[in-house]
Amino acid sequence: MTQTCTAFLGTTRLAHGTPAELIATLSGQEQGVLVFDDATGRPVDLDWRGLAPIPQESEAPRRRGRPKLGVTAREVTLLPRQWDWLAQQPGGASQALRRLVDEARKTDGGRTAKRAAHERAYRVMSALGGDLPGFEEASRLLFADRLEAFAAAMAAWPADVRNHVFELAQPSVED
Structure with a gap:
């Protein structure tokens, strides 16, 4: 991407x-x-x-995994009872974890994408509009997911800031 x-x-x-x-x-x-x-x-x-x-940040050196398949090896910290349960799963711990993550993504209901959108919008709005009138109220409305009221709270802001921040507040397909 x-x-x-x-x-x-x-x-x-x-x-x-x-x-x-x-x-x-x-x-x-x-x-x-x-x-x-x-x-x-x-x-x-x-x-x-x-x-x-x-x-912005140094990238970690490439490590084990299957890069051609998009698989990346990373560290996971679990309790002993969780490792024991994973060891009993068919296909091993990695396959069980992939299944659990895919299931959680399906039942997420867009909450993760919404949170990512709100955080991205907040970062830009605080940098560009932290001193603008109604900033605090707009922030509360953003994180309360009241986007219509959020847009109304930014009505007096410069159009470029208002439009860009509102666009960022919308969950995208990639989120």
């Missing part, structure tokens, strides 16, 4: 696209520009010299 970002100067939306597209579009006018990852709402530091984005 390609990373997309949105760039703001103050409360004005300047551009939207991949980090490379933003660098090409905004080169020479990057002073004071804030760039946000559209998937997470986190700020992105771009290398305005035209190079790749500067990573």
Whole structure:
């Protein structure tokens, strides 16, 4: 999946696209520009010299797993009784855990996607609109999942901020 970002100067939306597209579009006018990852709402530091984005966190070295299948080995901490139960499951612990995760995802009802959307919207709205009127009320309404009232609470905000934050507050297919 390609990373997309949105760039703001103050409360004005300047551009939207991949980090490379933003660098090409905004080169020479990057002073004071804030760039946000559209998937997470986190700020992105771009290398305005035209190079790749500067990573926010160092990526862990590739480890065991089946990379071609998308399988990644990670550590899981469980109690002894939980390990004992997993050891008794057909197909082993990994297969049992995959089944449990898939079942939980099916019964999630979109709660995880909604929470991710609210967190991403909050990150951007606090960076761009933390001083705007009604920020606290809008925040409460966002996390209460009252999106119509949330939109109304942001009515006096600059259109670019209001529209982008409301768009981010909507759960996406990828969430």
